[in-house]
Amino acid sequence: MTEALLELRGIGFAHEGHAPVLRDVTLEVLESELVLVSGPTGVGKSTLLGVVGGQVPRFSGGVLSGSVLVDGRDVTLRPPRERAADIGYVGQDPARGFVTDTVEEELAYGMEQLGLDPTTMRRRVEETLDLLGIADLRDRDLRTLSGGQQQRAAIGAVLTMHPRLLVLDEPTSALDPTAAEEVLATLTRLVADVGTSVLVAEHRLERVVPFADAMWLLPGGGTVLAGSPRDLLATSPVVPPLVALGRELGWTPLPLSVREARRHAREVALGPAAQPLPASPSEPVLSARGVTVVHDDQVAVREVDLTLPAGTVTALMGRNGSGKSSLLWALQGSGGRASGSVSVGGADPVSASAAVRRGLVALLPQEADDLLYLETVAEELDAADEGRGTGRPMLDRLVPGVPDDAHPRDLSEGQRLGVALAVVLAGDPPAVLLDEPTRGLDYGAKAALATVLRELADDGRAVLVSTHDVEFVVQVADRPGDTVAVLAEGELIAHGPVADVVAQSPAFAPQVHKVLGAPWLRVGDVVRAVEVAGAAGSAGSAGSAGSGSGV
Amino acid sequence: MIGGAARLPRDLHPVAWWVWALGLAAAASSTTNPFSLLVLAGVAVQVALTRRSDQPWGASLRLYLWLGVFIVMMRVVSRVLLGGAFPGGRVLVGLPEIPLPDIAAGIVLLGPVTSDAVLAGLYDGLRLATIVVCVGAANSLANPKRLLRSVPPALYEVGTALVVAVTVLPQLADSVRRVHAAQGLRAGARGRTGRLRRLLVPVLEDALDRSLSMAAGMDARGYGRAGAQTPAQRRRTGALMLAGLCGLVVGTYAVLDTTAPRLLALPMLAVGTLLAAVALRSAGRRVERSRYRPDRWRWPELAVAGSGLVVAFCGWWVNQHDLVRAYPALDIVPAIDLWMLVGGVVAWVGGLCAPDQRRRVRRRSVVAGPVPAGREWEVAS
Structure with missing residues (x-):
């Protein structure tokens, strides 16, 4: 059995006088794995990531119990700065975490704190600039970068320390779709090529689900369910439209990417779309x-x-x-x-x-x-x-x-x-x-x-x-x-x-x-059209569990 | 070409630029001779224009020049307004004196404008303006933040705190602007305190949020990792540092105040410097931190800093030995001060020893395209 890179053992967290945010959570992350953390807002996703990075309870207050192990070493009592070489943490708003002026200095900052020698630092900076595709931004002022570039610079700034695990708290929540794609492509490249493990919380699941190896689902109440995305999404309270569509139409296995869903879609009999009423002109x-x-x-x-x-x-x-x-x-x-x-x-x-x-x-x-x-x-x-x-x-x-x-x-x-x-x-x-x-x-x-x-x-x-x-x-x-x-x-x-x-x-x-x-634009419209088609009594092939194509 | 690799385009060590500029400023502070001052200011501006960086702070020189002009004008205007205090010289404009109540005895408003008053204001203002322009030149030649990065390792924390403070200020201004606009979108308190509260509460909340996330960001990147020093060692370093600073303060005071016992002057200053140096060394040894692409100290740095020291020495020499030229009388045309002229030329040549700054924004393709005359070394070496 492979040794877990990160282990959480019996983690509990609560603010004084409030219901616990996390309750006896035991989880692990393996080498070179992309783990997606999901759940409704306010159930403790950020808290869970903070426990891993060490920001909780140091910057948030509250009482933490249980232990955090990295490579079998207990780091529960070590502050974030002592974990920096093992765990790279990137917050929600990268612009707020920048310490220096330019991209290059920002990439070097963490290594300076670790006391690496100048030749190693120079080499790693160049490597990281290339890895993230930001080499032409090296001298740019961090504040003049676009959101996606800033987020990639922030990821690079922790990557130069060569952490074993990268923790990201909603890295794309402020980005437009294209910039978000850039950042997520970077993450999948890290997992595939470099072998870094990535733990990422993300609202817009549709972007990450196809790449995730494992998923932690926080349904609320302090528990965390771990499993494969396909299994967990079947019951998750928060699902991307694609999965919602698959669940409504009873597609198995549940499609996680547009490509998989298209294969199911060929067998769907749809009634006519509701004709949009002509817009009545208004003042x-x-x-x-x-x-x-x-x-x-x-x-x-x-x-x-x-x-x-x-x-x-x-x-x-x-x-x-x-x-x-x-x-x-x-x-x-x-x-x-x-x-x-x-x-x-x-x-x-x-x-x-x-x-x-x-x-x-x-x-x-x-x-x-x-x-x-x-x-x-x-x-x-x-x-x-x-x-x-x-x-x-x-x-x-x-x-x-x-x-x-x-x-x-x-x-x-x-x-x-x-x-x-x-x-x-x-x-x-x-x-x-x-x-x-x-x-x-x-x-x-x-x-x-x-x-x-x-x-x-x-x-x-x-x-x-x-x-x-x-x-x-x-x-x-x-x-x-x-x-x-x-x-x-x-x-x-x-x-x-x-x-x-x-x-x-x-x-x-x-x-x-x-x-x-x-x-077709909305899940609801499709479901209605399928019902119409079913009620019309035309060929009953709609909901059959026929296709068992392995992926 | 002359100088070889050391003069390829690069950033000069910021300390060299600041020593050079402060040397010019020190020379300027020791004279009111307008010719000397114009030479010094001219050297500062000329070198800054040819060697300044293309980063945002490189453009700050113009701001300092305007500030200099403003200072000279203010000095002259105030001398004219309170002109009665300067009775000597030719009367240029015969303005009436405005009588003031007894409380303001000794202050004369307006009165005849004399050539002495105008010239005294001009010389005085020129001196202050030259100092300001020298500092401005240093500012546009070397990023103050890079200067802070070159502090000894023991002062690293202080340096970082200053860098963060400098960074946060523009963000605060941005936050104020944003909250002000947002509050215009809603109804709310209209009184003076109410309006202040509407602005302050969101701005402070935002600032607090920012500082927390910045602290978390720095912490996550390993800032403030504990070294291997024991508490006893830390206490000893602290005591040494404190004693050293006390020595420095007392010594400086005694050097400036000629009535203080001589034993407290130079000896005390030396002891204080020594103690502080030992403390810095002891504190620096525990630091397990390294520096990315440290600025190197090569011969152009020596030339630049050295020429700054030479011009400062010239200023001191003139101030000590040639008072007539250093502080010319107001009723004659001031004589040109040879010492200062020499100092100025040395500073100019020294300043031009510095290599061009690395161009960042528009990266020139070095291999392709014609090479400008006199820049062959960019490709050759």
Whole structure:
């Protein structure tokens, strides 16, 4: 039997006076294995990774029991800095963990701490630059890199210490799909070529599942289930759309990649897709003409025309740095614009005072925490609705059951987002803009957010939401009249119904579409169509467990 | 070509640049002769322009030049405003004196503007401006952060703390800007304290989060690994360091204050330096840390630092032996100071001994393309 690289024995963790986050967890990671850690938000994925890296309980507080073994040595009591040579830990936001200025210095920093000799350091830096494909970035300022490049530099910075195990806490949560692919490709290359073991927590399972050797599932309640991804995903509370589709249609073995699913899809008999109703034209709430935003000498947004009709959701997509945030702030009015016009019910938000502007357009910024400054939820709502009492009912509609006396920072990710949204909606504006609200949300929270936005639109508001997550887009923009707009280098390159825009782009297409082709976008639609086909009594080949093709 | 490999494009040791620039600044501080000062400032600017780096801080020289101009103007204007204090010289403009209440006795507002007042302000301002420009030149020639990296290993922790502080400042400014914009999106307290709270609470929370993740990041990368030193050794190092610093402080004071007993002056300074050096060595020995691509000390470094010391010596010499030229009278055209001129030329030549900085942003292809005249060594050696 091969010796485990990392062993967790009877790990328990709890904050004083709270229910335990982890309860008697015993797990192991083998050499050269990619282990995926999954589970709903807030069940303790980060805690578990922190226990491995040593950040928990050192930086988090709380009581840890049990022991952590690396190569059979007990490291439970050793601080992260003494584990650095064995375990490389990369946090969620790489930009916050950088210590030096340039990529090259950052790669060398860890080795300097280990006291390696200069020749070895130089050699390892060059090797790592090549391994991660960032050799041409070596002299670049870390803060000027794109998100994917930053994340790769952060991975490189721990790799130079030649750790046996790499621990990553949601490395792609802030990245656009292409940058996320880059990072995940890097990880699989490390496992395959270098033999490093990787332990990675990730929300968007669809990207990692095909490469994972093993999976740890945290269903909540402090337990951790370990097993092969295929077995665990059959019952997991959080699954990518592909697996959800396979589960609904009873495909065995459960497909983990689009390629596997396509093999099953050939045997599926689908009824006709529900014909989309023609969109009933509605009044535009916000209309922008030729909006241009210039930062210093860079054109962030170039002559964008955009109309947001009442009762619709518009999704705004585009890679990091394509000008999505600049466009949202310009539409809201406080971002300023170089030229063009914006009209909300005949008024231009730029020339309005901040208070009037809040009654025209609501904007939920990317860092929603920046909005909150008071001690309790009730105080926040009071301050936001200025005593009119409209805040609380709004919050109850968005996220029911948030206690009045809770501190906003103690709430879950989804609840805090709800409070922030209620705060900016207090002036009851007709247009609602959201800047990447899906960061760090799990599938359940995203579905809840999609419902909330749908309801806001059904009240007659116009909703514009920027996101990287195409699965969220097909969920939220599911009515006739809803559209997707795609920005690239500040220009609007596509704008139209969801089915048309996402189907045109191989990178942006949702998984269901990749498997079944047009016009299918959502699991629910497919399931309904299969039922229709079954009820029509046509050939009953749909759910048969026929194909036993080994992989 | 001249100098061989040591003069290929590379970054000069930052300490060499700072010694050079501080030497120029020291020379400038020991004279008010406008010609000497212009020579010194000119040398600093010329060398900085030819040898500065293309990284962001390389462009900071312009900022310091403007600051210098501003300083000179402020000095002259303040002399004119409070001109009555300078009765000598020709009257240039006969402004009326504004009477002030008795509380402000001794201060004269306006009054006739004399040539002495203007010149005194000009010389004085020029001296301060030259010092500022010298520091600016050092700043654009050598990254202050790289300077911090070259501190002795024993002071590594202090150096790192300073580097982090320098890095965090722009992030804090960014955070303030972001929170300010976000708070405009919601209604809330409008009073002065309320508004302050709306800004401060999210900014501080963000700063705290950032520092925690940065600390965690540094910890995960092995920062602060314990060495093999025992507590007794640590205590001895600490005591040595403390005694050394006390010696340095007392010695410096005694050197500057001529009425203090001479025994406290140079001997004390020497003992303090020795103790501090021993403490640094003892502390450095426990450090199991190494440096990536350390800056090497080669002959151009020696030339640059040495020329800085020479110009500082010239300044001191003039200050001691030629007061008439060092501090020229206001009613005659100042004489050109030969010593300072020589010092300036030495500093200029020394500064140009430094190799070109490594170009980072636009990497020139070395093999292909024509080689600019006089740069043959880039390919040849």
